[in-house]
Amino acid sequence: MPPGLSFTFCRLTWAFTMRSPKQPAKLAMLLLLLALLLLCNGVGCVNDTTIHENSVDRKALLDFKKGITDDPQRALSNWTTTAHFCRWNGVICTTTPQYRVSVLNLTAQNLRGQISPSLGNLAFLNLLDLSYNSFVGTFPVLNPLQQLQYLFVNNNNLTGTIPGALANCSKLLSLDFSSNFLVGVIPPELSFLAHINYINFKSNQFEGSIPDDLGKLSNLQSLLLGDNRLSVNSRVPS
Ligand SMILES: *[C@@H]1O[C@H](CO)[C@@H](O)[C@H](O)[C@H]1NC(C)=O
Ligand SMILES: *[C@@H]1O[C@H](CO)[C@@H](O)[C@H](O)[C@H]1NC(C)=O
Ligand SMILES: *[C@@H]1O[C@H](CO)[C@@H](O)[C@H](O)[C@H]1NC(C)=O
Ligand SMILES: *[C@@H]1O[C@H](CO)[C@@H](O)[C@H](O)[C@H]1NC(C)=O
Numbered sequence: 456m457p458p459g460l461s462f463t464f465c466r467l468t469w470a471f472t473m474r475s476p477k478q479p480a481k482l483a484m485l486l487l488l489l490a491l492l493l494l495c496n497g498v499g500c501v502n503d504t505t506i507h508e509n510s511v512d513r514k515a516l517l518d519f520k521k522g523i524t525d526d527p528q529r530a531l532s533n534w535t536t537t538a539h540f541c542r543w544n545g546v547i548c549t550t551t552p553q554y555r556v557s558v559l560n561l562t563a564q565n566l567r568g569q570i571s572p573s574l575g576n577l578a579f580l581n582l583l584d585l586s587y588n589s590f591v592g593t594f595p596v597l598n599p600l601q602q603l604q605y606l607f608v609n610n611n612n613l614t615g616t617i618p619g620a621l622a623n624c625s626k627l628l629s630l631d632f633s634s635n636f637l638v639g640v641i642p643p644e645l646s647f648l649a650h651i652n653y654i655n656f657k658s659n660q661f662e663g664s665i666p667d668d669l670g671k672l673s674n675l676q677s678l679l680l681g682d683n684r685l686s687v688n689s690r691v692p693s
């Protein structure tokens with residue numbers, strides 16, 4: 456308990472004893488203290504710096520780090536618990552408490568490994584840039600990240616398919632998966648991304664046809680699909 460709170464507690468107890476020692480009053484006292492306690496937490500009475508480090512975000516980042524098998528440029532060398540994660544290389548946080556990860560940008564750091572699904576726990580993530588590394592394996596299914604607008608994982612060694620659940624990150628504006636080894640179809644769910652304006656899936660091994668409904672996305676300005684195995688009669692939907 457922070458010192459300010461115990462002080463308040465003592466003073467009120469004293470005031471109470473002086474006035475009336477009856478039972479109902481005691482109960483009222485207890486309720487008042489409980490209310491104070493709740494209020495205190497709400498208005499930030501508790502001044503403890505560790506409280507401003509969100510443990511969900513820290514764990515998500517450390518789990519992501521566990522997926523990295525090779526870091527020749529020591530890009531993640533200052534991702535240690537001695538520093539607040541907002542000061543780790545590549546991490547930018549929201550500017551007000553609780554400081555949450557809003558940007559993770561580790562472009563061109565020669566990182567090798569898998570992209571951990573733990574990134575889906577960064578609920579305030581707005582921009583994820585892991586482009587120009589050597590990430591392998593599939594792009595994970597992330598929780599619906601309601602703040603995510605920019606997702607760049609181009610120029611890696613990703614394999615497998617793009618999860619349709621990506622469309623649950625409903626605020627997405629820009630998606631770049633170009634220059635990987637991705638297969639399967641272009642997920643039709645992407646046509647639910649009402650705000651999307653840029654999709655780059657160039658230079659992969661996508662097959663099938665281009666989902667018709669992509670053409671209904673009124674904000675879509677660039678749809679780059681070249682150098683894939685899309686079916687011959689596929690046309691960019693109008
Ligand atoms: C907490 O206290 C420290 C020093 O006592 C002060 O520098 C800091 O600004 C305080 N933080 C908040 C959020 O009030
Ligand atoms: C970690 O490294 C980055 C990039 O070099 C630097 O900006 C940041 O201040 C470092 N953080 C700490 C806690 O040393
Ligand atoms: C990521 O950081 C690099 C270098 O710091 C910068 O050039 C690039 O524009 C950033 N990515 C995004 C999407 O802002
Ligand atoms: C990524 O793909 C490139 C080009 O095929 C290859 O040279 C490189 O060794 C691959 N890296 C990894 C980590 O798989």
Ligand SMILES: *[C@@H]1O[C@H](CO)[C@@H](O)[C@H](O)[C@H]1NC(C)=O
Binds near residue numbers: 596597598599620623
């Ligand atoms: C995405 O949304 C669909 C439809 O609401 C739901 O069935 C699915 O479980 C969601 N996926 C994730 C990863 O949240």
